[in-house]
Amino acid sequence: MKTDGRIHPVYAQMERTVFDRMSALAREHGAINLGQGFPDGPVPEPLIEAAARALREKSNQYPPGAGLIELREAICGYYARRQGSALSAEQVTVTSGATEAIAAAVLAFVKPGDEVILFQPAYDAYAPMVRRAGGVPVSIPLAPPEFRYDAEALAAAITPRTRVLMLNDPLNPAGTVASHGELEMIARACTEHDLIAICDEVWEDVRFDGIPHRSLMSFPGMEERAVKIGSAGKIFGLTGWKIGWMIAAGELGTAIARAHQFLTFASAAPLQWAVAEGLELPEAVLADQREGWAASRERLKSGLESAGFVVLPNAATWFLCIDLAASGVALTDRVFSERAVAEAGVATVPVSALYEGESAPVHIVRLCFTKPDAVLDEAAARLSAWRAGL
Ligand code: GLN
Numbered sequence: 001m002k003t004d005g006r007i008h009p010v011y012a013q014m015e016r017t018v019f020d021r022m023s024a025l026a027r028e029h030g031a032i033n034l035g036q037g038f039p040d041g042p043v044p045e046p047l048i049e050a051a052a053r054a055l056r057e058k059s060n061q062y063p064p065g066a067g068l069i070e071l072r073e074a075i076c077g078y079y080a081r082r083q084g085s086a087l088s089a090e091q092v093t094v095t096s097g098a099t100e101a102i103a104a105a106v107l108a109f110v111k112p113g114d115e116v117i118l119f120q121p122a123y124d125a126y127a128p129m130v131r132r133a134g135g136v137p138v139s140i141p142l143a144p145p146e147f148r149y150d151a152e153a154l155a156a157a158i159t160p161r162t163r164v165l166m167l168n169d170p171l172n173p174a175g176t177v178a179s180h181g182e183l184e185m186i187a188r189a190c191t192e193h194d195l196i197a198i199c200d201e202v203w204e205d206v207r208f209d210g211i212p213h214r215s216l217m218s219f220p221g222m223e224e225r226a227v228k229i230g231s232a233g234k235i236f237g238l239t240g241w242k243i244g245w246m247i248a249a250g251e252l253g254t255a256i257a258r259a260h261q262f263l264t265f266a267s268a269a270p271l272q273w274a275v276a277e278g279l280e281l282p283e284a285v286l287a288d289q290r291e292g293w294a295a296s297r298e299r300l301k302s303g304l305e306s307a308g309f310v311v312l313p314n315a316a317t318w319f320l321c322i323d324l325a326a327s328g329v330a331l332t333d334r335v336f337s338e339r340a341v342a343e344a345g346v347a348t349v350p351v352s353a354l355y356e357g358e359s360a361p362v363h364i365v366r367l368c369f370t371k372p373d374a375v376l377d378e379a380a381a382r383l384s385a386w387r388a389g390l
Pocket of ligand 1: 017037
């Protein structure tokens, strides 16, 4: 791209995101798309009915900028039941997906020259957003297969200029969950160094380890310094709805609401009505959906293992990771993903795309398992046949 100074440097050399790119390649090659994360199968019928009803019977005009009060109250009720948190509707701002919430939080808290701690692998939006706000991302690499958080590495990354820490727990693409001790350690670092924590918890209810999610925000001293971000797209498997939210107390909550009002102002009103109803559905509806995803996870895992691939442990998210080196595949993750979509007809995501700098492991690819059994079986069969000819 020609960069004659008219374009902001953050965007001048920027590539299309790996998720969009792999989906485009999947369409181009007619491949099975296990790249970008979205479920492909039955959606919760009560939510579809609620959305259709809302289009006809509720409003199609602007909702309040912060979100419908019905939805903001439903979000508080949901977290009270699921996580025992005592939140109030004034602390909640509804956004157009979690990505907007992350942008709003970064815009609200990151000032020019501020250092922002990121753990890698990280959602590829984090670092560019921090840079566009004038901040400096300081990345701490997490090492596969465990992706554990290390107190010494965190202490070494914090300087007098550090203002914000971003944490994605459970962690995409790894599918791992921070332990209680790790969260405690991160919370302590935030309180000791007076950091704001942007907690991207979109995978909080896509967990298969049977352990209830605990937010970093719930640790001592964190309530006044944390923003908790959630996503209806992930909870209900409706990624195209783009309804997310962010929650913070006091002046933090006000600041993120102000940032949101000049980003998108408000998010689709009928879908907000539907999500509000969805969050009040009986527990069993979501439990059924989660069980379905857990079964799909086992299905893809066994298909890949039968094909000789080594699959990393997974406790959460819609993703399984293959360790190419341990599987005896002598390709880097990027080469594997580029070739597999064209030659095997299966799209994946190279995990190194979610790291910046030299620390990226180049032997791990991510596959989304929330697909019908027949699709997962076909994908595993295609990868198996293709790898035999490598
Ligand atoms: N979070 C999704 C994933 O990991 C991607 C979001 C997006 O495509 N922007 O696949």
